[in-house]
Amino acid sequence: MALDDQKRAFKYVGTTPNRPDGVDKVTGKAQYGADITAPGMLMGAVLRSPHPHARIVSIDTSAAEAMPGVRAVVTGKDFPAVEDQGFADIGETCMARDKVLYDGHPVAAIAATTPAIAKAAIRAIKVEYAPLPHVTDVDEAMLPDAPVVLEGRALEHVPAGMSQNVTNTCEFGHGDLEAGFTKADLILERSFKVGAAHQGYIEPNACMASYAADGRADLYCCTQGHFFVRAVCSALMGMEASQLRVTASEIGGGFGGKTTVFVEPVALMLSKKSGRPVKLVMTRDEVFKATGPTVHASVDCKIGMTKDGRITAGDMTLRYSGGAWPSGTIEMGAQAGFAAYDMPAVRTLGWTALTNRPKEISYRAPGAPQAVYAVESLIDEMCQQLGLDPVETRLKNAARKGTLSSYGVTFDDIGMVATLEAAKAHPHWSAPLGPNQGRGIAAGFWFNFGGNTCVSLNINADGTASVTEGNPDIGGSRASISLMAAEELGIPYDNIRTIVADTASLGYNDNTDGSRVTFAVGLATIKAARAAIKVMCDRAAAMWGIDAEAVEWIDGAAVPAGPNAGKFPPMSLAEIAAMSFQTGGPIAGHHEVNVDGAGVSFGVHICDVEVDPETGHTLVTRYTVAQDAGKAVHPTYVEGQMQGGAVQGIGWALNEEYIYGRDGRLQNAGFLDYRIPVASDLPKIDTVILEIPNPGHPYGVRGVGETPIVPPLAAVTNAVSRAIGKRMYQVPMSPPRIMTTIKGK
């Protein structure tokens, strides 16, 4: 669906009305995953492996089953085998079968009448393990003699003779690397490490399942995609999708981390075996140990540059591990790494290896921050060595319309140059710095996606409208969707209510991910509204006794199209709706589509830090984000996405990391030891929203949710490196790591 008109004047889109979920959330009425209850409900608890890698010899649940109040026990043997490998892998993350593959891997679950009984029963289960050698580091996992996590999972294009942990490889690029490096005046090659970060959502994963004796089931859960939950859970339970209705609760953050299931199939099986509703709520310890963080990464990056700052070639090798199961995230990182630049010669080579860690799941722009961190850090170091301005250098090399991207596609209209110019023009860029302070800048890129989407828009008899969509609202989408419906229908925002329907009420909707909802659901909403408008124009034409083609829709009313159509006063939406029962029945519009045409997005971040040379503590003193939103439908929400992504990236850059001991166990499974930034750690994040319309959306919308986490790792690194006068090559830059670099060790 193409862009309508770049000069269109919007009435509602671009305004910032109050969020429709605000009152419920600030008054505590909003129902999150753990808030759902049912009569007779049992409480679930999960037994998890203390070993990073072990064979399960036996599980004795007899003592637990004999305890008063215990109603059901579940192990891996209760789940039928699943043919689909992707679903089977997800199922095994929820409940181990023959082997445990990471510290925290579930091995059994209990449903009991109280949480205390469930916990006591968990302790009564006896599991005999045969521990196996483990590996938790990607570089070690790729060594030929590394302990093998899973056998036989390498894709067909992985070269023979490598460790069986290596499951995937990919290569992207174009041009003559050797010739490119020959033209360079400076060639630098550096190695980087990126820790695995958790999405850090505040609401733990939670669900309530109710499996009836007739084989039908209801599941309530906090998720980014209840249709996907239905697909996975129905497959793992061996039931038909139509018999499982999934309802998404309000969601306390996801950021990609709730695009899969961890407890839902277990709760369903416990409910099936007990005949009672079962609630399962993860503790924070369980969330850290057993829900997916990002990949962790090891990167070698080499760039050639002329004295005046032209990049002549870039070559990068990425090694990612997404835990104990194969992961495709490497392909995203390998494509995104150099995408912001116009490169005559470029290559990215990616590898994925299995480690004894939990299964990775998406986190905003999965795979891109790790790769872009290396590129943007190295460019900054080269600018320092050559005495070049880092913004001007990036402008000189920036991708623009007509650039052959590093992943093979020729760019259309994009915002890389505009975001760089915005950063350059921002007062932040030229503000003075004090002692021990440094300023870093970095660019970032993300693809954005569309996907399967269904929207139903009903015109109510009182002249209001209801929009029914199927994507959990994690970033304000109900407001944005209502705004786009208001824009099309020509009625006030407050006259529209958008709800997120359950899986029985709409066709399949892809997850709320890929920065897709405002783009794709918005597009479907616009089409649904236009379908409803067509019906309303037909009704007006019938009432006027003129041809339907002679009626058009202007500012919320049907009007005769031109003088030859007849002289009739405009007939408002409310008037047409009020007569809908007499003129043919209820009025609605629908649209079902698999949307493509999402526009890529660029962002540029500026970061100031002050580093304490005595302790290595880093304080972010100023931070600015410039990003292309295509069209900001609700600018406050857009700003929130940009600020939120930046904050999460700052946390990753400075503090956040999964730390495994030599015993292969996670050492910091809690917010005290895995420290995310809080408000008092941060300055106000300033934002500059740019609007370079996406040709693939009627209003020009691009996704905004993921790009802002891409630049911060390098922006903060470049600021810290300049502040301390030495380069940092690993994130997070914890105080001990900074002190080690300062002391030159």
Add this chain to the structure above:
Amino acid sequence: MVKVRLWGTLRQWTDGQQDVDVEGQTFKQVLDNLSAAYPGLAPQIKRGVSLAVDGVIYRDAWFQPIAPGAEVVLMPFMKGG
């Protein structure tokens, strides 16, 4: 005839060629003909791929027309967070 640019890893299935010519006027026809002409690509195509046509990334869009002369780039199946 459509020229399809492959990502580097897949060259091992196309005798080292990064650009291959196949018949096809739609997304699905191009992928089907790619699998037929280069069977080594079939497992990857079956697992899932995207096609970028003149800069727009399509996923699962079987009937998306592809004009002769269009820039067509085979990409992994793309997903986000």
